[in-house]
Amino acid sequence: MSKPGAVELPVLTTSDTAAPCCPPLTERPLTAEEAERTAAMFKALGDPVRLRLFSLVASHAGGEACVCDISDVGVSQPTVSHHLKKLREAGLLTSERRGTWVYYKVAPSVVAAMSAMLDPR
Template sequence: MPNSPRLPLPRVEAELSATPLNERPLTADEAERTAKAFHVLAHPIRLQLLSTIASFEEGQPCVCAISDVGVSGPTVSHHLKKLKEAGLLSSERRGTWVYYRFEPAVLAAMGRLLIKAASE
């Protein structure tokens, strides 16, 4: 089976339509951009990492506190990088460790797209 070409993941806030799904039909361009934005979360490891960071109760977790998701360290780094590129996470290096912070505004924008449509 041939490998499919890898497309860069978009920064979520720049790609989402501001229109809830039930206000009007999305244009083809809006639908394509929005689908790419949701693609960022369409991976179980990314969802697991994002959930772990978002639910961390003691401030910003160090990468050492979130990397136990059943895959290798380089794979964790790869998925953290994709989440950062999409704007769902930000990070700060302190000495030799990197600490991650969840960006709730970005996920809220994704949710607004669906919540209004679901509540009516």
């Protein structure tokens, strides 16, 4: 169940392969729904701390990072948690609690999907 006011975003993938949320920008204009969904992802990445956290998770060995490994980004732990929550709400990260730690992964195919949307082919 979602929290009140949380943005529900459609799943970005249909399988293990990239399934862009939207067509490449050069293919056709985005619909209002596609633009809203895409803007939420880019807005989440528009904050330098969030972008750094996303990069830390994406580049971590095995594609997964414990919050204990990525918390040193120059802000307090509650602020890190807030930013990670925003990245999850935007559909960019998934998380799993294991004991006392939370592990984060980039949502399946999200980087490929965003890249495909920006590809000028």
